[in-house]
Amino acid sequence: MMTVSRTPLRVSFFGGGTDYPEYFARARGAVLGMAIDQYVYVAALRLTNILDYRYRISYSKMEQVRELDAIEHPVVREAIRHYGYGxxxxxxxxxxLPARSGLGSSSSFTVGFVNLLFELLGRGATKMDLAREAVHVERGLLGENCGVQDQHHAAFGGLNRFDFEGNRTRISPIQMTAxxxxxxxxxxxxxxxxxxxFASATLDEQMAKTKSGASDKDLTHLLALVDQAQTVLEGTEPGALLREFGAMLHEGWETKKRLSSKVSSPQIDALYDKARAAGALGGxxxxxxxxxFLLMLVPPxxxxGFRLRMAEHSLIPVGLDTLGATILRG
Structure with missing residues (x-):
């Protein structure tokens, strides 16, 4: 029988950069974002021992190998080894959606693959377990240069605030009216x-500035926007919410660009300016x-007009996922 995990991608609104242990080990970190209705799927089928290979892995390439050590996909190889699936x-x-596009696909896959292995092993896990195990695989086993918000958004789903202080993580669902x-x-x-x-390839400068404290002023501002955004989202007037939230997204983007010279480029800046001129309030x-991907907020x-002026670009409406990491049954 085939086992399938489904894990959402995410969009991060505010606080990105404060979710690195290198930062929140010495200061408070917090992020606000949401899981979206675009997904990573991982399907696994148990094989018999009579085949001339032991593992067959299909993604952007095909692997067919006899030994675990021969698997090139690092998460697959090390997670199978770590959790002892035999x-x-x-x-x-x-x-x-395509990988390496800023939607947390690497962490969504890791959460989904850990969830899948736990299902195959008959091992129970909470959403928090899945997030923490995925962080351990990425940072602990593979030494990836990554934050920890993506794993939590992927595991929990929904529209949430996560606070990181030392070894403690607190989840606060955003309380919005329908x-x-x-x-x-x-x-x-x-x-x-x-x-x-590759996200890790763009982060060297940002991490160096984070570790040295050179980005502390900007990271503190991004953290303050998390608090402000929660207040705005938990308001009661939709029109005011969109106006204020759009302005805050723009403010956060201008701040984020100061974290590293590699965050943006002239081409990205031009596309962002075009989207704002076409009607987006911020992004x-x-x-x-x-x-x-750019994330842009455009009132109904x-x-x-926005669609007309941006017709030559790929536009994807964003919906909310509320389930998080899931094993599909049916």
Whole structure:
């Protein structure tokens, strides 16, 4: 029988950069964002021992190997080793949107693959367990230069605030009215820049400035925006929410660009300016920077003109996922 995990991608609104242990080990970190209705799927089928290979892994390439050490996909190899799953597997990895595009796909995959292995092993896990195990795989086993918000958004789903203080993580679901939530989620668009990138490759300068304290002023401002955004989102007037939230996204983007010279580029800046001129109230580049998707907030009454002026670009409406990491049954 085939086992399938489904894990959402995410958009981060505010606080990115404060979710690195290198920062919140000495200061408070917090992020606010949401899981979206675009997903990473991992399917696994147990194999018999009569085949001439033990592992078959299908993603952007195909691997068919006899030994665990021969698997090139680092998360697959090290997670199987770490959790001690011993049976042969055929693994297929699929996603609604391209990898390396700033939507947390690497961490969504890791959460989903850990969830899948736990299901195969008959091992129970909470959403927090999945997030923490994925952080351990990425940072502990693989030494990845990554933050910890993506794993939590992927595991929990929903529209949440996460606070990080030392070894403690606190989740606070954003308390929105149905009318305000509908206004927000019907006003978000992803705009594809046409460029993909490895997040870890864009982070060297940012991490050096974080460790030295050179970015503390900007990170403190991004942290303050988390508090302000929560207040705005938990208001009661949809029109005011969109105006204020759009302005805050723009303010946060201008701050984020100061974290590293690699966050943006002239091409990305030009696309962002075009989207704002077409009707977006504000936005930001998703993820670490240097490529992927822009997230833009466009009120419903401006969307017809926005679509017309941005017709040559790929536009993807963003919806809210509420389930988080899930094993599909049916």
């Amino acid at each position: 049976s042969p597997l055929d693994i297929s990895i699929m996603a609604d 009318e305000c939530q509908a206004a927000l989620t019907s006003s978000l668009f992803l705009v594809y820049t046409g460029m993909t990138r 930001k580049l998703c993820g670490a920077g240097a490529g992927g 009454d401006l969307q017809a």
